[in-house]
Amino acid sequence: MKSRPVRSFLTWLGILVATTSMILFLSFGEGLRKALDSEMQNFGPEIRIVAAGTSAFAAPLPELSPDMLPKLEALKDEIGIETISPLVVMVKGGGFSPASGFLFYGLDDQTSPELFLPGAKPIEGRLQPQPDGAVVGFKKAEQSNLKIGKTLRLGREQEVEIVGILEETGTLSDSAIFVPLKVLQDAMGTTNYGTFLLNLDNNVDIEKASQ
Secondary structure: OOOHHHHHHHHHHOEEEOOOOOOOOOOOOHHHHOOHHHHOOOOOOOEEEOOOOOOOOOOOOOOEOOOHHHHHHHOHHHHOEEEEEEEEEEEEEOOOOHHHEEEEEEEOOOOOHHHHOOOOOEEEEOOOOOOOEEEEOHHHHHHOOOOOOOEEEOOOOOEEEEEEEEOOOOOHHHOEEEEEHHHHHHHHOOOOEOEEEEEEOOOOOHHHHOO
16 A cells, blocks of 8 residues: 555554454453464454554454444555455453353344354354344353344343354354344444454455555
8 A cells, every 4th residue: 555644544543464364352261262373264354453552352342433434445446355344342241151251243234254254154043143133153052051032132222132053163153142233333332343354355465455
């Protein structure tokens, strides 16, 4: 990227680069943190954009304003971006018991768990959480006794019904719960995003694109 405004914009946002992977962000359960090394090889998006100062080991706060999405869209041709996926993340519970922590990912209508984590497939129900459901990872469903049709409360007024259970993959998808972006934003009381996941064209140099 040769344009100074483009460089300044992306630098201000903060960029974390992973070669054909995304940095794992978990803030509960030491056992889950140990999965970082293997997870680095399993994520689909090449670039993760977060607010400057965000820790790679914590769920990103929703600090990216909605007007950043069209700005990134305007850079698609210049950088070689194939898809842009806005995301919010919410952690509920915690501690050292896997059953007591819930890691929610809010996905927009164009993003499925399969794009987010290649190879994700349902063993029950469907893959897509939209428009108002939840898709649960295999381990999370087992640990917390979550089944199709059960209701999960995200906030005071936000509830989602489990519509899918994913196959066991040995990746982060096993412990995650995927829900619609807008529903999770409402539960968090924000219209902001926590991160943008970028998939690049095959011919794009990831390191150069992030500079």
